[in-house]
Amino acid sequence: MKAWVFGDDIDTDVLAPGRYMKSDISEIAQHCLEAVRPEFSQSVTPGDCVVAGRNFGAGSSREQAPAALKHLGVAALVAESFAGLFYRNSLNLGLPALVCDGARRIRNGDRLELDFQKSILVNLTTGDKLAFEPIPDHLLEMVRDGGLLPHLEKRLKCRTTS
Amino acid sequence: MSQTLAQKLVARAAGRGTVTPGEIVTCKVDLAMMHDSGGPRRVKPMLERLGAKVWDPSKVVVITDHYLPAYDDESRKIIRIARDWVREAGIDNFYDAQGICHIVLPERGHLRPGMFAVGGDSHSPTGGAFAAYMFGVGATEMLGVLVTGEIWLKVPHTIAMDFSGKISPGVSAKDIMLFLIGRFGLDGGQYQAVEYRGEAIRKLPMQERMTLCNMTAELGGQTGLIASDGVTQEFLKLKDPDPWSGDPDAQVIAHHRFNATDLAPQVAAPHSPANTKEVSFFENIKPSLAYIGACTGAKLEDLRMAAQVLRNRKSKMRLLVAPASLRDQKTAEDEGTLKILLDAGAELLPNACGICAGFGEHLLPENMVAISSTARNFKGRMGAASSQVYLGSPYTVAASAVAGRICDPREMVK
Numbered sequence: 201m202k203a204w205v206f207g208d209d210i211d212t213d214v215l216a217p218g219r220y221m222k223s224d225i226s227e228i229a230q231h232c233l234e235a236v237r238p239e240f241s242q243s244v245t246p247g248d249c250v251v252a253g254r255n256f257g258a259g260s261s262r263e264q265a266p267a268a269l270k271h272l273g274v275a276a277l278v279a280e281s282f283a284g285l286f287y288r289n290s291l292n293l294g295l296p297a298l299v300c301d302g303a304r305r306i307r308n309g310d311r312l313e314l315d316f317q318k319s320i321l322v323n324l325t326t327g328d329k330l331a332f333e334p335i336p337d338h339l340l341e342m343v344r345d346g347g348l349l350p351h352l353e354k355r356l357k358c359r360t361t362s
Numbered sequence: 363m364s365q366t367l368a369q370k371l372v373a374r375a376a377g378r379g380t381v382t383p384g385e386i387v388t389c390k391v392d393l394a395m396m397h398d399s400g401g402p403r404r405v406k407p408m409l410e411r412l413g414a415k416v417w418d419p420s421k422v423v424v425i426t427d428h429y430l431p432a433y434d435d436e437s438r439k440i441i442r443i444a445r446d447w448v449r450e451a452g453i454d455n456f457y458d459a460q461g462i463c464h465i466v467l468p469e470r471g472h473l474r475p476g477m478f479a480v481g482g483d484s485h486s487p488t489g490g491a492f493a494a495y496m497f498g499v500g501a502t503e504m505l506g507v508l509v510t511g512e513i514w515l516k517v518p519h520t521i522a523m524d525f526s527g528k529i530s531p532g533v534s535a536k537d538i539m540l541f542l543i544g545r546f547g548l549d550g551g552q553y554q555a556v557e558y559r560g561e562a563i564r565k566l567p568m569q570e571r572m573t574l575c576n577m578t579a580e581l582g583g584q585t586g587l588i589a590s591d592g593v594t595q596e597f598l599k600l601k602d603p604d605p606w607s608g609d610p611d612a613q614v615i616a617h618h619r620f621n622a623t624d625l626a627p628q629v630a631a632p633h634s635p636a637n638t639k640e641v642s643f644f645e646n647i648k649p650s651l652a653y654i655g656a657c658t659g660a661k662l663e664d665l666r667m668a669a670q671v672l673r674n675r676k677s678k679m680r681l682l683v684a685p686a687s688l689r690d691q692k693t694a695e696d697e698g699t700l701k702i703l704l705d706a707g708a709e710l711l712p713n714a715c716g717i718c719a720g721f722g723e724h725l726l727p728e729n730m731v732a733i734s735s736t737a738r739n740f741k742g743r744m745g746a747a748s749s750q751v752y753l754g755s756p757y758t759v760a761a762s763a764v765a766g767r768i769c770d771p772r773e774m775v776k
Contacts, residue, residue, distance in 0.1 A: 209547075209548050209549075209634065209636070211738075211740045212484075213720070213738070213740040213741070213742060213743040214740065214741060214742070217720060217742050217743075218719050218720020218721065218743055218744075219720040219721070219725060219742075219745075221399060221428075221719075221720065221721075222429060222436040222437055222440060222721075223436070234747075235741045235742045235747045236741070254549055255547075255548055255549035255582065258548045258549070258582065259484060259579075259738060259740060260483075260484045261400060261481075261482060261483050261484040261486070261498040261499060261500050262399075262400065262484075262500070263400070263404070263500035263501045263502060281549060283548075283549065283553070283582060284553030284582070284584055285484055285497075285498050285499070285500070285553075285584075287553075288499065288500065288503055289499075289500035289502070289503065292500060292502040292503050292506075293502060336386070338386050338514060347502065348502045348503065348505065348506050349408055349411070349412075349502055349505065352412055352414075352505070352506060352509060352510075353411070353412055356412055356413070356414065356509075
C-alpha cells in the first residue's frame with residue numbers, strides 16, 4: 201500500500217465538504233481532501249493508506265468523512281491521533297483507524313505493509329518498523345465483521361435463528 | 363469513591379454505583395436526537411436492511427435544521443424523508459423548521475440534568491450545559507442506538523476549566539472558548555469530559571453556558587459539562603431542583619485555573635478555531651461580510667449581545683442574521699432586539715444551520731473575507747476554499763460590522 205501523508209488537524213470539512221453533503225457518497229468522495237490535495241481523489245488507488253499527524257478527522261460527526269475515504273478504496277488510516285468522534289465513525293464503517301506514535305516518520309509515497317497480528321507497520325521503502333496500537337478488544341469483532349451494520353445484522357440473525 | 367460529574371452521569375446510565383476513567387462500559391440511552399442530514403435519510407435504509415425497529419420511539423427526537431429552506435430537489439427529498447420517517451417510526455417528538463437542533467432540544471424541554479443522551483451531530487455536547495452527558499455520534503453509531511437503546515463508552519477523565527471573577531462587558535462565553543481552543547488546541551479536550559467551573563461560569567446565563575459546551579466540540583472533548591443549579595432549573599422550568607455535580611474531591615486529570623476578569627475579546631483567524639489571538643491583533647482586517655448565525659452564535663443571548671452594540675448604529679458591510687430558533691427569534695422580536703438588528707441593516711435569514719453547515723444560497727464566494735459568530739472556520743466549510751473566515755463573539759461581529767474592520771467591541775457596549 202502507498203502512503204498519502206497529511207499534516208495535523210485534517211478536518212471533516214476537508215474530508216467531506218459540507219456543500220456536497222446532500223449528494224451520495226460517490227460524489228462526495230470526488231471532493232475528498234481536494235482543499236489541501238486537489239489530485240487526491242483522482243490519484244489514490246484502492247489499497248492505499250492515508251497517514252497523518254495529530255487529531256485526524258477533527259470537526260463534524262458526518263460519517264461521510266471516513267465513508268469517502270473508504271469509497272475511494274483507502275484500506276487503512278494511520279495517525280498520531282484521531283478525533284474521538286471520527287475514530288468511532290471510522291471503525292463503525294469497518295475502516296481501520298490505527299494510532300501510531302511514529303506516523304510522522306512516514307513520507308509521502310512510501311510503500312507500507314500492515315501486520316495486524318503483531319500490530320506493526322512495516323515501511324518497505326525505508327525498512328522502518330513502527331508499532332501501532334491494536335484496535336480495542338471490544339471493537340475487534342465489529343471491525344472484522346466489516347463495521348457496525350454487518351455486525352448488527354449478524355447479531356440479529358443469530359438472535360432469530362437461536 | 364469520589365466521582366466527577368461525568369463519572370456520576372455515566373455510572374447512572376451504565377447501571378453502576380461508580381465507574382473508573384478508562385474502563386469500557388455500556389450505557390442505556392435516555393435520549394437520541396437526530397437532524398435531517400445525519401438522521402432519517404441515513405438510518406432509515408439501514409433499519410430496513412436489518413428489518414429492525416426503533417427501540418423506544420418516545421426517546422427519539424428528530425429536528426429538521428440542515429436542508430432548510432429546501433431550495434432544490436435533493437434537499438426537498440432529504441426533508442421529505444425525515445417527515446415521512448417520523449410518522450412511520452411513530453416518533454412524536456418532531457420539530458420541523460423550528461430552528462437548530464441543539465437549541466430546540468432544551469427549548470422544548472427534552473433535556474434534564476442527569477440524562478445520558480446522544481445526538482447525530484458534533485455539537486451535541488451543547489446538552490452538557492444542562493448537566494446531562496451528551497455527545498455526538500455518526501449515522502451508523504446512531505443506528506446502533508436506535509436498534510439496541512445502548513452505546514459503549516470509555517469512561518472519560520475530566521479536565522476542569524475553572525474561571526474565577528466575572529467576564530467584562532463586551533466579552534462572552536464565545537471568547538472563553540476561542541481562548542481555550544487557542545491555548546490547548548483542537549485536541550486539547552483529548553476526547554475526555556471538559557467541565558466548566560468557577561464563579562465566572564456560574565454567573566453566565568443558560569444560553570452562554572450552552573456556548574461553552576457547544577464549542578467543546580472544537581476543543582476536542584467528548585462532552586462539555588456544567589453542574590446544574592438555579593439557572594438550569596429556571597431555564598428548564600423544573601419544579602424541583604435536581605442538582606447534579608461532581609464530588610468536590612473527585613480526581614481530575616487536569617485542573618486549569620483562569621481569571622475571567624482579565625479576558626479580552628478573542629478572534630480566530632482562518633482556517634482554524636485554534637488560530638486565536640486577542641481582537642487587537644486583527645484590527646487591520648476588513649471583512650466584507652458579517653455573519654451572526656448557528657447554534658454557537660445566534661441564540662437569543664447572542665442576538666442580545668449584537669443588539670447591545672448595534673443600537674443606534676449602522677453596519678458598514680453586509681450583515682446577515684440567522685436566529686438559531688424560531689422561538690428565540692419571536693422573543694427577540696417581542697422585546698425589540700430584532701428591530702435593533704434590522705435597523706442597523708441586518709438581513710434576516712431562516713432559523714437553520716445555513717452557511718455554517720455549507721448550505722443555502724449565501725455561501726461565501728471566492729476570496730471573500732467574513733467575520734462570523736459561528737464555531738468553525740475550516741477551509742472551504744462556509745463556501746469557497748479561498749474564502750477567509752474570522753471567528754468572533756456576537757459582540758465582536760457586530761462591532762466589526764459597524765467599524766468596517768475587525769474591532770474590539772468593549773468601547774461600544776459602555
